[in-house]
Amino acid sequence: MQPIAQLTTFNPTRRSFLGMLGIAGMAVAASPVITACSNDGGGSSSGRYRIVQPSKDPLVVWAVSYLAEDEGYYKDEGLEVERVLLLGGPAALTGLLSGAGDALSATPGETISAFAKGQDLKIVMGHSNNMPSSLVISATAADRAGVTGSSPLDERRTALARIGNLRLGITAPGSQTDAYSRMALRQAGIDAGAPKIVPLQTASNCLAALGNGDIDGYVGVPPAGETAMAASGAVLLLTAQAGEIAKADELQGMTLVVRGVDLEKRRDTYAAATRAEVKAMRALNDDFAAAGKLLRRTRFGSLDAVVWDYAWSRLRPSFQSPIVTEHALSAWVRNGLIDGGKVGEGDVVYNDLIDMRLTNDAMREVGFVTTR
Missing domain, CATH: 3.40.190.10 (Periplasmic binding protein-like II)
Structure with missing residues (x-):
């Protein structure tokens, strides 16, 4: 495989790339997950963990959560995982707020907007740094x-x-x-x-x-x-x-978002989920190639090897740390990306939105050290 620095500028012609791939259309990625959408207001049992994802397409940037399931880390923590697959960030955030899921894995634009409008939300972990x-x-x-x-x-x-x-x-x-x-x-x-x-x-x-x-x-x-x-x-x-x-x-990448009231009611469940996901991020850092082989087999098996290897290699820098920093989160606001620039720095109290306590605890428990 080529080094990442070369792959980021790799741009073959259509003929040469199709020749390497041996395909003439999109390889549809498979995702063997359960789709559920109930509305019980977050009152599910302690062992049930429903993750809202704003796409029905499987995305490689959800590698941390996919790996936590496929390696059995959620199961080890006593959690039964369901994925609530919704179309787009606004629908996914609405799903979380309505109780259709226990946590949302998404980029933070909609979360920051909703928090600035008074919604009780907490960002408890980062699923990707960018x-x-x-x-x-x-x-x-x-x-x-x-x-x-x-x-x-x-x-x-x-x-x-x-x-x-x-x-x-x-x-x-x-x-x-x-x-x-x-x-x-x-x-x-x-x-x-x-x-x-x-x-x-x-x-x-x-x-x-x-x-x-x-x-x-x-x-x-x-x-x-x-x-x-x-x-x-x-x-x-x-x-x-x-x-x-x-x-x-x-810009901060994927974040794990929960409702503040749910975090208080079911802290043990969220602690277990965070431990499973931190274990998965550590596994990604310890052996990135092995993690990629597993995910291609379990989630992205229909993608051609050339496409997969190229895509996977570009993602390695994105999984360095589960910590969400104020600087990375506020970049969404500084660059005028929230509600067309209507949300400014003074509209967001980042110390109230970011809660890394469960992630810090999990990092200590699983021995995951990062410099980020």
């Missing part, structure tokens, strides 16, 4: 902009401004895909209200829309961009993790 997202554009859009994946960075950063009638797909307003898209537009000198931002709910829908010519590009986390490159010859324009979308690498 979101290793990429902005891909169609081959047609790349031709209109006069760029390729190997063009100089300055040309790629301004390419969106040279695509007439620009249409970008996102999963949902306020999501990470929305945030990174707007940051990419900003650095290209485009008013975020000028292009057409199209909410499409899932990465699969974005991929189909790109292939059909309904949008010109979209931001996706691995393997969403890689499958677009394989399926339709999309061009990898910008990679957030490499700093190519200005300030995007500052």
Whole structure:
């Protein structure tokens, strides 16, 4: 496998990439999980743990939680896991607030917005330190902009401004895909209200829309961009993790969010879940390759090996620590990404929103040490 530094600039032609993959379309990722959506107000039994996820597509950035289940760490803690799969961040947050789930694993945009409006929410752990997202554009859009994946960075950063009638797909307003898209537009000198931002709910829908010519590009986390490159010859324009979308690498990635009232009522359950997930993050750090082999077998078996290896290698820096810092969380506010910039620094008391006590306890118990 190539080093990460080379893979982040890897952009094969459609023909060469399809030749390596031996496919002509998207490999649909399999996720053997239970989908449940009950509304019992959080009063479930202590051994039941329902995780709300804002996508029906399995995402590699949920590796910590997937690994905790597949390695049996939840089971060791006496927890029976169910996954409540909803479409988009707003729906997922609503699911948590209504009691359809016990915890939400999502990027923090919607959480910060809801907290600023008075919702009783706590961020108790980070499932990823950042979101290793990429902005891909169609081959047609790349031709209109006069760029390729190997063009100089300055040309790629301004390419969106040279695509007439620009249409970008996102999963949902306020999501990470929305945030990174707007940051990419900003650095290209485009008013975020000028292009057409199209909410499409899932990465699969974005991929189909790109292939059909309904949008010109979209931001996706691995393997969403890689499958677009394989399926339709999309061009990898910008990679957030490499700093190519200005300030995007500052943003906190996936967080684990719970309702404050539930945390008080069922603290033992959340402590057990956090221990299981910290064990999984430590396992990722101890043997990243082995964790990837397991997850490909259990969750992403239909992806071709080349796509999987490329996507998985890019994620390694995202799982360094379960600690959510105020600096990384406030980056969402500092960059004007919450409610169109209406939520400012003075609207969020981060000490009330972030509660790392369970995570710190779990790190001590499982012997996971990080410098982050």
